[in-house]
Amino acid sequence: MSAELDLAGRVVELARRLGGADAEAEVFVxxxxxxxxxxxxxxxxxxVAEATxxxxxxxxxxxxxxxxxxxxxxxxxxxxxxxxxxxxxxLCPPDPAWPGLAPPAPLAGPGNWDEATAQASxxxxxxxxxxxxxxxxxxxxxxxxxxxxxxxxxxxxxxxSASGRATEAAMDAIARGGGADGVxxxxxxxxxxxxxxxxxTRAVSKARAGGAxxxxxxxxxxxxxxxxxxxxxxxxLAMYGxxxxxxxxxxxxAEPGAQQFDPAITLIDDPLGPTDxxxxxxAEGTPKRRLTLVDAGLTAAVxxxxxxxxxxxTASTGHALPGGSAGGAVPLNLRLAAEPGPxxxxxxxxxxxxxxxxxALVADVERGLLVTDLWYTRVLDPxxxxxxxxxxxGVWLVEDGRIVSPVQNLRFTQSYPQAxxxxxxxxxxRHATTVPDNWGGAWxxxxxxxxxxxxxxxxxxx
Amino acid sequence: MTHFDVATAAVQAxxxxxxxxxxxxxxxxxxxxxxxxxxxxEELSQNEDxxxxxxxxxxxxxxxxxxxxxxxxxxxxxxxxxAQIAAASARxxxxxxxxxxxxxxxxxxxxxxxxxxxAVPLSDKGDLLAHATRTMxxxxxxxxxxxxxxxxxxxxxxxxxxxxIDQHVRECGGGISATVVGDGETQRRSYPxxxxxxxxRGWELVTELDLAAHAARIAEEARELLTAPxxxxxxxxxxxxxxxxxxxxxxxxxHAIELDRILGWEAAFAGTSWLDLNQLGSLHYGSDLMNVxxxxxxxxxxxxxxxxxxxxxxxxxxxxxxxxxxxxxxxxESAAVAGLDYAGSVRADGWARLPMVRMTNVGxxxxxxxxxxxxxxxxxxxxxxxxxxxSIDDKRLNFQFGCEIGWEIKNGRRGRMLxxxxxxxxxxxxxxxxxxLSSETVAWGTPNCGKxxxxxxxHTGHPAAPARFRNVRVGVRG
Numbered sequence: 001m002s003a004e005l006d007l008a009g010r011v012v013e014l015a016r017r018l019g020g021a022d023a024e025a026e027v028f029v030x031x032x033x034x035x036x037x038x039x040x041x042x043x044x045x046x047x048v049a050e051a052t053x054x055x056x057x058x059x060x061x062x063x064x065x066x067x068x069x070x071x072x073x074x075x076x077x078x079x080x081x082x083x084x085x086x087x088x089x090x091l092c093p094p095d096p097a098w099p100g101l102a103p104p105a106p107l108a109g110p111g112n113w114d115e116a117t118a119q120a121s122x123x124x125x126x127x128x129x130x131x132x133x134x135x136x137x138x139x140x141x142x143x144x145x146x147x148x149x150x151x152x153x154x155x156x157x158x159x160x161s162a163s164g165r166a167t168e169a170a171m172d173a174i175a176r177g178g179g180a181d182g183v184x185x186x187x188x189x190x191x192x193x194x195x196x197x198x199x200x201t202r203a204v205s206k207a208r209a210g211g212a213x214x215x216x217x218x219x220x221x222x223x224x225x226x227x228x229x230x231x232x233x234x235x236x237l238a239m240y241g242x243x244x245x246x247x248x249x250x251x252x253x254a255e256p257g258a259q260q261f262d263p264a265i266t267l268i269d270d271p272l273g274p275t276d277x278x279x280x281x282x283a284e285g286t287p288k289r290r291l292t293l294v295d296a297g298l299t300a301a302v303x304x305x306x307x308x309x310x311x312x313x314t315a316s317t318g319h320a321l322p323g324g325s326a327g328g329a330v331p332l333n334l335r336l337a338a339e340p341g342p343x344x345x346x347x348x349x350x351x352x353x354x355x356x357x358x359x360a361l362v363a364d365v366e367r368g369l370l371v372t373d374l375w376y377t378r379v380l381d382p383x384x385x386x387x388x389x390x391x392x393x394g395v396w397l398v399e400d401g402r403i404v405s406p407v408q409n410l411r412f413t414q415s416y417p418q419a420x421x422x423x424x425x426x427x428x429x430r431h432a433t434t435v436p437d438n439w440g441g442a443w444x445x446x447x448x449x450x451x452x453x454x455x456x457x458x459x460x461x462x
Numbered sequence: 463m464t465h466f467d468v469a470t471a472a473v474q475a476x477x478x479x480x481x482x483x484x485x486x487x488x489x490x491x492x493x494x495x496x497x498x499x500x501x502x503x504e505e506l507s508q509n510e511d512x513x514x515x516x517x518x519x520x521x522x523x524x525x526x527x528x529x530x531x532x533x534x535x536x537x538x539x540x541x542x543x544x545a546q547i548a549a550a551s552a553r554x555x556x557x558x559x560x561x562x563x564x565x566x567x568x569x570x571x572x573x574x575x576x577x578x579x580x581a582v583p584l585s586d587k588g589d590l591l592a593h594a595t596r597t598m599x600x601x602x603x604x605x606x607x608x609x610x611x612x613x614x615x616x617x618x619x620x621x622x623x624x625x626x627i628d629q630h631v632r633e634c635g636g637g638i639s640a641t642v643v644g645d646g647e648t649q650r651r652s653y654p655x656x657x658x659x660x661x662x663r664g665w666e667l668v669t670e671l672d673l674a675a676h677a678a679r680i681a682e683e684a685r686e687l688l689t690a691p692x693x694x695x696x697x698x699x700x701x702x703x704x705x706x707x708x709x710x711x712x713x714x715x716x717h718a719i720e721l722d723r724i725l726g727w728e729a730a731f732a733g734t735s736w737l738d739l740n741q742l743g744s745l746h747y748g749s750d751l752m753n754v755x756x757x758x759x760x761x762x763x764x765x766x767x768x769x770x771x772x773x774x775x776x777x778x779x780x781x782x783x784x785x786x787x788x789x790x791x792x793x794x795e796s797a798a799v800a801g802l803d804y805a806g807s808v809r810a811d812g813w814a815r816l817p818m819v820r821m822t823n824v825g826x827x828x829x830x831x832x833x834x835x836x837x838x839x840x841x842x843x844x845x846x847x848x849x850x851x852x853s854i855d856d857k858r859l860n861f862q863f864g865c866e867i868g869w870e871i872k873n874g875r876r877g878r879m880l881x882x883x884x885x886x887x888x889x890x891x892x893x894x895x896x897x898x899l900s901s902e903t904v905a906w907g908t909p910n911c912g913k914x915x916x917x918x919x920x921h922t923g924h925p926a927a928p929a930r931f932r933n934v935r936v937g938v939r940g
Contacts, residue, residue: 077510375855378851
């Protein structure tokens with residue numbers, strides 16, 4: 001039995017002792033060992049690590065519910081957690097929508113764990129930074145290399161117990177020179193998969209190709225979005241579109257059963273694949289499983305936790321988030337399916353395109369833009385999912401299938417579902433890249449996308 | 463063993479492991495939040511965390527390590543690990559790290575609090591939110607939300623230079639919002655803003671908001687917005703309410719004057735700044751009405767403290783004086799790199815995060831007008847209030863904001879309601895166009911400022927009042 005599962009079981013018993021035989025309790029214990037080596041101006045300036053275990057308790061007593069958490073793992077700390085939750089539950093107004101606890105159910109697997117990543121030293125992260133900086137060949141560089149080892153245990157009074165563990169390594173960095181930035185970003189289950197020199201070379205190629213950008217007028221342009229940019233589409237679709245709570249409240253565009261996307265779009269939340277990076281159960285103890293959200297353009301499902309599922313008259317899909325249900329149920333491990341067929345390696349390309357896929361999609365564009373990254377995207381309206389934001393880390397004008405000039409960053413105001421609507425997708429790459437999320441616990445896997453139109457509403461001058 | 467003893471042990475262990483400077487923060491935080499939805503309590507959370515974070519400088523490289531255990535042994539181990547991590551940083555070393563001097567002090571500080579928010583009965587707090595959200599539903603809201611949040615933080619700071627500072631900061635606040643769902647879009651109205659108003663005060667802050675008194679109005683306004691005309695597109699005179707101006711300051715002034723951004727330390731994520739240190743003291747940032755201060759001493763404002771997380775005492779400083787850029791948000795190391803002689807704006811999101819340059823209270827000093835006077839002196843314009851969306855580029859120049867509600871201004875009078883108001887511009891051009899500023903200042907609190915890797919959430923304050931801007935592009939849409 002893992003230490004986290006043992007701890008979860010002890011806190012469940014404590015809650016039952018204090019709350020009585022009818023108390024319903026669930027406990028999620030998560031241990032995170034996070035280390036992140038951050039560099040800027042081509043040297044390491046912030047280098048941090050932490051090892052934290054958090055115990056989350058949700059207690060339902062006499063029709064009322066309260067939740068709490070603590071990092072204080074002494075007997076007094078755990079007893080205080082249970083007593084606070086019990087007191088709060090007794091004082092709270094009733095919770096008529098209580099969905100009950102997750103029943104016993106087996107997990108699909110233990111999670112993907114790499115001991116070498118879990119034990120990675122500061123020197124190993126610094127070595128990758130060194131390789132990136134050296135590859136920048138005189139350009140300034142900045143970014144991070146991080147490792148995360150996560151172990152979880154879950155127990156509830158309904159008899160469900162689960163444990164698992166997973167590792168993640170990520171590198172996200174830029175090279176900058178001549179007023180241009182180029183980025184390389186990759187997330188993997190093993191630190192050994194991160195090649196600082198390769199990522200540095202890729203970022204440098206972009207930065208060197210980005211000097212002396214021209215300013216283009218706003219308007220609708222055909223675009224090739226590289227995986228780093230597509231990741232932003234996936235995160236916003238997840239948060240606002242495929243969130244079961246937003247769907248229940250009609251604040252989402254999603255209409256299961258409707259052909260809302262181009263047939264080239266298949267979108268899967270896949271937390272358990274061989275290259276995936278999370279725990280095999282959610283914060284309510286529900287086993288995670290593969291969930292197809294969009295199947296060849298047809299909206300197929302939205303994500304649910306137990307509360308949103310009960311509201312919708314369906315079952316949880318295993319998407320309860322740690323820390324509470326107020327934000328809804330969000331699929332945080334989205335994968336946009338790549339086109340079948342042989343994919344070129346990242347080393348098969350020269351110039352600003354991130355990979356051979358993106359280069360191949362560019363070759364078919366008569367006039368449009370190659371976009372590396374989207375930045376500071378915010379939702380104007382969640383239902384239409386109109387988003388504003390800016391390009392970043394490299395944009396190039398494409399004419400007759402050739403990259404002809406770097407372009408200054410542009411502001412856009414664009415409905416994401418419309419950008420992916422039937423007939424709007426002109427190409428999907430054959431190789432998916434897994435991109436880390438800055439806030440951890442999420443990742444987005446996507447190939448490059450060629451879209452018929454993207455609504456740019458402002459340029460560098462305003 | 464006291465918390466000071468634990469922090470001292472960690473610092474000593476870092477020094478023993480080769481650090482030439484070290485500091486440690488022990489923190490104990492309690493957090494409580496309640497969410498209500500459509501007349502019911504949706505979620506009540508009560509969280510507690512405690513631990514120690516140690517920062518060590520070995521040679522010219524930094525290391526940081528944090529653990530939740532507060533024993534002598536755990537603290538010593540953490541100090542040693544911080545020094546070990548710093549030594550690894552030397553593999554990709556930079557220039558010699560220095561810190562501007564500050565006086566090592568022994569001190570205590572506590573934020574003002576009349577009514578301890580954690581002591582207010584949960585039933586009272588629940589009734590407040592349940593009643594307000596029920597009222598919004600009764601007046602047309604499809605989704606009625608209410609929230610309050612409380613943070614109670616005690617921290618003990620020790621440095622190898624001799625600091626011993628303990629602080630107790632209590633923060634709280636709340637708000638309500640009404641969403642209506644139309645055909646293909648939603649409309650939302652909030653009071654006093656979407657996430658609410660927050661400060662370093664007790665529950666009296668929430669009581670003074672009188673959330674219930676505004677519930678019916680905002681629900682009705684949200685419903686009315688569904689059929690209101692769209693905000694016209696084009697260049698126009700723009701009047702902003704104080705809450706929106708607070709976020710405008712946050713995004714296009716506060717982040718731009720963060721010295722770590724100016725020095726390139728945030729280049730890969732949060733971004734850099736359009737500001738060049740060579741122009742400090744001479745750059746024309748805005749109109750003569752623009753007087754922005756950095757002031758963590760404002761009683762009750764969300765960005766207030768006694769000492770920052772490097773032990774620098776809180777002090778008021780000018781950032782922009784009569785339109786000229788004169789000051790930055792700095793820490794001890796960044797100030798030394800920039801050749802400045804002041805720090806005081808370094809903070810960390812909890813014990814497990816590295817202290818970094820953050821906003822404190824960054825806001826506008828009051829102007830000479832009132833909102834009524836501004837409207838009366840505007841022949842043709844748009845008034846926008848309460849933020850709905852915000853976006854700005856990585857140099858803090860090109861911004862676009864959306865507000866919940868707009869009103870047409872014609873011949874000095876407020877006219878019909880406008881739907882989906884947005885505006886966009888370039889920071890210094892926008893600020894130079896400010897020609898009227900109200901004296902009706904409120905210190906707005908922003909409890910969700912994201913920065914750093916690993917991510918940190920900061921609490922910042924922004925005194926702001928309604929103001930008028932000329933020739934602004936409004937009505938941008940997708």
